[in-house]
Amino acid sequence: MNKKAIILLSGGLDSAVTLYWAKSKGYKCYCLLFDYGQRHKKEIECAKILAKKAKSLSRILKISLPWKGSSLLDKKINIPISVKVPRCQGVKAIPSTYIPGRNIIFLSFALSFAEAIRARDIFIGVHSQDYSNYPDCREEFYRAFRRVISAGTKTGVEKQEIKIKTPLIQKTKAQIIRLGAQLDVPFRLTWSCYQGGRHPCERCDSCQYRAKGFAEAGIPDPLLIK
Amino acid sequence: MNKKAIILLSGGLDSAVTLYWAKSKGYKCYCLLFDYGQRHKKEIECAKILAKKAKSLSRILKISLPWKGSSLLDKKINIPISVKVPRCQGVKAIPSTYIPGRNIIFLSFALSFAEAIRARDIFIGVHSQDYSNYPDCREEFYRAFRRVISAGTKTGVEKQEIKIKTPLIQKTKAQIIRLGAQLDVPFRLTWSCYQGGRHPCERCDSCQYRAKGFAEAGIPDPLLIK
Numbered sequence: 341m342n343k344k345a346i347i348l349l350s351g352g353l354d355s356a357v358t359l360y361w362a363k364s365k366g367y368k369c370y371c372l373l374f375d376y377g378q379r380h381k382k383e384i385e386c387a388k389i390l391a392k393k394a395k396s397l398s399r400i401l402k403i404s405l406p407w408k409g410s411s412l413l414d415k416k417i418n419i420p421i422s423v424k425v426p427r428c429q430g431v432k433a434i435p436s437t438y439i440p441g442r443n444i445i446f447l448s449f450a451l452s453f454a455e456a457i458r459a460r461d462i463f464i465g466v467h468s469q470d471y472s473n474y475p476d477c478r479e480e481f482y483r484a485f486r487r488v489i490s491a492g493t494k495t496g497v498e499k500q501e502i503k504i505k506t507p508l509i510q511k512t513k514a515q516i517i518r519l520g521a522q523l524d525v526p527f528r529l530t531w532s533c534y535q536g537g538r539h540p541c542e543r544c545d546s547c548q549y550r551a552k553g554f555a556e557a558g559i560p561d562p563l564l565i566k
Numbered sequence: 567m568n569k570k571a572i573i574l575l576s577g578g579l580d581s582a583v584t585l586y587w588a589k590s591k592g593y594k595c596y597c598l599l600f601d602y603g604q605r606h607k608k609e610i611e612c613a614k615i616l617a618k619k620a621k622s623l624s625r626i627l628k629i630s631l632p633w634k635g636s637s638l639l640d641k642k643i644n645i646p647i648s649v650k651v652p653r654c655q656g657v658k659a660i661p662s663t664y665i666p667g668r669n670i671i672f673l674s675f676a677l678s679f680a681e682a683i684r685a686r687d688i689f690i691g692v693h694s695q696d697y698s699n700y701p702d703c704r705e706e707f708y709r710a711f712r713r714v715i716s717a718g719t720k721t722g723v724e725k726q727e728i729k730i731k732t733p734l735i736q737k738t739k740a741q742i743i744r745l746g747a748q749l750d751v752p753f754r755l756t757w758s759c760y761q762g763g764r765h766p767c768e769r770c771d772s773c774q775y776r777a778k779g780f781a782e783a784g785i786p787d788p789l790l791i792k
Contacts, residue, residue, distance in 0.1 A: 401629075404627055407679050407682035438720055440677070440678040440682050445671070447674075448673075449667070452665075456634060484717040488714055492701050492704070492707035492710065493667065494664055
């Protein structure tokens with residue numbers, strides 16, 4: 341059995357749990373990190389340290405999204421400080437932190453990497469509970485992407501299809517944190533805050549989701565222990 | 567009507583015809599060029615000149631595919647010099663010039679660009695006649711990618727879906743050349759050869775497909791006029 345896996349590792353809590361989950365299943369993990377012009381480099385630094393800590397290989401790709409289109413890329417746009425998903429005409433709106441096409445781009449590179457090194461699985465730590473209403477975190481997007489793999493790649497055509505695995509997709513943040521605790525994920529090395537300060541801002545929606553998750557899991561967040 | 571379009575422009579003949587086709591339909595064209603470590607820079611130079619000639623905007627993205635996995639990226643692998651598609655166990659094989667995930671990566675960036683600048687159409691000059699058996703040039707791949715757009719992007723969720731247009735997909739190389747001639751495409755500025763010499767090598771399969779297309783169209787290839 342081919343047990344190589346590509347792990348999309350951001351330095352955040354979810355991708356760290358995903359990495360440790362894949363390791364616990366016996367995969368040899370190749371972490372893929374992206375330097376894509378995010379507001380701060382802290383999460384990339386965390387991702388590098390996490391990959392090393394998990395004794396996994398890592399590769400950083402520098403990509404450019406010069407058209408921006410997101411408050412995470414454009415310092416002129418404020419980052420939202422509420423977890424309440426904004427609504428537009430009665431339906432949940434997509435927040436300004438959405439980056440056009442981001443997960444599609446990340447998966448495309450992971451797919452290329454997987455085909456080239458003959459890995460059969462790609463892991464991504466998305467989840468659709470307690471989330472920011474990003475369209476590229478939903479199950480239906482991953483189902484659609486799987487069809488792209490079977491129709492548009494050499495391995496797909498040759499019926500040696502690469503699989504995208506989303507082990508966290510049905511879990512809440514609290515469940516992810518509990519799973520991470522079981523897997524000994526070093527939470528102190530993860531970074532969720534949209535700001536790149538020395539300490540988490542505790543105000544941005546990413547900090548708030550994290551705080552809510554740790555509180556519900558009944559586990560203290562090591563980043564917040566003073 | 568929003569008439570902005572993203573054109574994936576490689577510097578080859580097909581993408582040049584696609585650019586001129588989109589222009590003839592009244593689109594304001596934003597050409598997207600990739601410097602992805604191809605064996606030579608000649609096609610990028612041609613693409614830049616073509617975009618300028620067509621009075622279109624262009625943006626070059628540098629991306630890295632360090633895992634290679636293709637004879638077009640890895641100088642240690644020879645480029646095939648036959649148009650005869652190799653066969654494996656009776657079925658057409660995919661040649662060594664296939665680059666894992668290339669068109670998926672290109673489309674992902676085009677999609678991100680389109681969402682950010684509110685363009686509603688992406689043009690790509692693929693065709694599945696007289697082609698090299700690349701899985702990411704087939705209609706079924708584009709159908710699958712369209713579903714990714716509707717499920718995984720903000721514009722898709724908001725029913726303002728970005729469309730991928732493949733105006734050449736059903737055409738033969740000769741038909742593409744005839745269409746290009748009608749549209750006054752400056753063929754002398756296009757580059758198809760996998761090698762980056764001063765003149766086309768006339769041996770690689772890309773050169774051979776081009777020669778066959780010009781011959782069938784009954785049009786001389788300006789690159790080969792001595």
